[in-house]
Amino acid sequence: MKIIYFMGKSASGKDTIYRKVKEKLNPSPKEIILYTTRPIRDHEENGREYFFVTDSEIAQMENERKIIEKRVYHTVYGDWIYATADDGQFDDNSVYMTIGTLESYVPIRAHFGAETMIPVYLEVEDGLRLERAIARERTQKTAKYEEMCRRFLADQADFSEEKLKAANIIKRFKNEDRECCLKEVLSYIEHEL
Numbered sequence: 185m186k187i188i189y190f191m192g193k194s195a196s197g198k199d200t201i202y203r204k205v206k207e208k209l210n211p212s213p214k215e216i217i218l219y220t221t222r223p224i225r226d227h228e229e230n231g232r233e234y235f236f237v238t239d240s241e242i243a244q245m246e247n248e249r250k251i252i253e254k255r256v257y258h259t260v261y262g263d264w265i266y267a268t269a270d271d272g273q274f275d276d277n278s279v280y281m282t283i284g285t286l287e288s289y290v291p292i293r294a295h296f297g298a299e300t301m302i303p304v305y306l307e308v309e310d311g312l313r314l315e316r317a318i319a320r321e322r323t324q325k326t327a328k329y330e331e332m333c334r335r336f337l338a339d340q341a342d343f344s345e346e347k348l349k350a351a352n353i354i355k356r357f358k359n360e361d362r363e364c365c366l367k368e369v370l371s372y373i374e375h376e377l
């Protein structure tokens with residue numbers, strides 16, 4: 185089993201590059217769909233970006249010992265839970281792909297083993313990344329600028345150099361030009377597979 189694990193700060197382009205990589209890889213990797221209690225965004229679909237669930241549904245999966253890792257974010261809209269679950273999604277002979285955080289990468293690597301993991305860490309210069317985050321919020325019916333700012337600040341601590349080093353994230357991909365980034369990410373993944 186291999187798990188291609190996309191990470192990066194908010195608006196670093198994880199979703200964008202992830203979708204393109206999924207399109208280009210043949211056979212296409214299976215997606216690991218995470219669970220979240222955050223409200224669905226306008227362009228999202230339940231079961232595509234995430235399984236959108238309630239707090240009690242997460243609690244039930246915990247009782248059933250299905251949760252591999254779980255994070256709680258204290259947002260301006262309340263607590264949002266994100267979780268990865270061993271819910272029957274995984275089989276030994278498949279290649280999987282998902283978007284996660286550094287905090288989630290570490291327990292997942294511990295659960296499945298380092299040899300299973302193909303980490304893809306994306307980065308964008310902070311000013312450009314903030315511009316992209318604002319532009320993205322503007323396209324939403326209800327722009328959540330406060331939450332966007334909270335995440336921008338939280339990212340600095342969540343993806344600190346110490347944490348990147350501790351998680352053994354050495355390779356990084358700059359997402360300035362989409363096509364260049366995609367090409368580099370694809371050739372790295374193909375090499376690792």
Ligand SMILES: Nc1ncnc2c1ncn2[C@@H]1O[C@H](COP(=O)(O)OP(=O)(O)OP(=O)(O)O)[C@@H](O)[C@H]1O
Nearest residue numbers: 193194195196197198199200316320359360361362
């Ligand atoms: N190389 C690029 N050039 C220009 N715009 C980009 C590029 N990559 C991504 N974007 C745009 O930047 C915004 C953020 O990208 P995306 O939603 O993929 O980021 P993300 O890392 O998944 O964000 P989050 O973690 O906050 O959900 C989107 O509007 C996307 O279209």
